Amino acid sequence: MIKQFLRKYWYRYALGILVLIFVDLFQLFIPRIVGQVVDHLKTQPNLDYVSTMVAWIVGIAIGMAILRFLWRFFIIGTSRRFEYMTRNFLFEKLLSLSTGYFDQNRSGDLMAKLTNDLQAVRMALAQGVVLSVDASFMAVMTILFMGRVVSWRLTSLASIPLPALALIALFFGKLIHKRFMSVQRQYSSLSEWTEETISGVRIVKSFAANDKIHYLFNKRSFQNYEAAMSLAKVASLFFPLMMLFASISHVLALGFGGPMVIKGDVTLGEFIAFNSYLGMLTWPMMALGWVLNVIQRGRASYKRLMEIVQEKPQVEEPEAPVEIKEINTVEYKNLTYRYPGTDRWVLKNVSFSFSRGDMIGIVGTVGSGKSTIVKLLAKLYPVERGKIFINRVDINDISSVNIRQLIAFVPQESFLFSDSVLKNIAFAQKDIDFKKAVHYAELASVHDEIESFDHGYDTVVGERGVTLSGGQKQRVTIARALYMEKDLIVFDDCLSAVDPETEEKIITALRENYREKTMIVITHRLKVLKDADLIIVLDDGKLIEKGRHEELMALNGMYARMFRKQMIEEELESE
């Protein structure tokens, strides 16, 4: 990633570094000019000369300001561009990964990669580059100026504490880095926990768990405080210690330099310049510790980002995909399945088929594999060859995008974006057709309720707007799936939050309107499947019964037992 970027934008860095070196050079000339002014004043006190020199210094300062802007523009600006381009690239890559990846990776961690880690890499590309060039160039050049312009002897004497300064910077740099990382970890764990708790605040309140949650929050918050304090402690020790060692240099300079001035080996102006240079040397020593950490942290974060880049989608795409325009037949052949990375078989030798226009019911005990059957058809998880066929073509030979263009999926858990009802229904569509949205909201039996909201279809839902009831959410989600007008629609137990009558009404209305399309209905309420063309009954991953409602009733097996039980419950409820 970085290599490709640098191959394209290296010249911006080169320009930035060049300008930075110029700024450093200018900076090095200032003490020299001040020294010369002092010496000149001592011999020929002349105001004109002072004015010329002041003008020079102001000129240099303005030039430096412009050049400083330029190196920031080139180096920092380019690192921002890297951040922007990489974030887009990573987001696109994440979207291309299979559903299984998101089952195995926490969203908090992915968010941290896209924010904190990316920022650490950017810092290495900005501060890291600036500090390393600046520190190494300034250290070498300052010592050269001190030696050549003033005295090599004085330079070596005053430089005695410098290695200690560098060692302190390295030691503290490591310590500060460690503690800084711990603060970051504590902070992201605290914010992740707080975000989750605030999202689930209704549950917290309904369980009257305020005190317990507050206690847990306080514990995390205190850990965060302790981590920040331990960082503050080393940081506050670091700077005074650096200053102390730096002042030893000044003491040595004064102790040895003073007599040299008196003896006339060094002029007063040179001595003043020397002290300024000495002050300037402290900075590269301090920077040394920082720069190593910034680069180290950037490298660690870059490794974490590369985990996303190198991740291969679990579902492999065919090299020469067969394109399908519609779904005419679907066939499951002895499908036995376990999720990637797990040992438990969740489907065992399941075989059934259906054709365009059919309504298929999938029923069974909880966790028996109902959702898995449809998720595999939509290629959300990888499946072996020879197990599932669409139009007699193995689904592994058809691209996932092609299949998903033909299948609409209403999941068990309805999820709405914080946007208007209309935009939620016409989600991800370029042009929004209001009439079409109303038509499908009517079919999903939610139109009247939407109309009753203050802003109708423009009502914003979710975190930024009104809260819809579970049933309303489910029906808006159905309208969203219908709006896409796909060939096959899957309803994955998506009407559990509406009453049985409404569920029956919706499924019947859809059936009437969708004679030419295929519907797969996963439900626990068997009554809605009375008109289904095929019902399959699952128990612990095994297909134990299949047929139409009447056939299954005649079979008098699990389906018939479940159906009769539901009928009795319904009668009891209506009494």
Ligand SMILES: Nc1ncnc2c1ncn2[C@@H]1O[C@H](COP(=O)(O)OP(=O)(O)OP(=O)(O)O)[C@@H](O)[C@H]1O
């Ligand atoms: N992504 C996954 N990774 C690993 N195991 C999974 C995954 N999704 C589901 N399972 C397991 O597969 C089994 C079947 O799950 P599935 O969701 O298909 O059942 P279901 O019949 O739809 O259940 P329910 O009626 O509760 O919705 C369950 O034991 C579940 O724990």
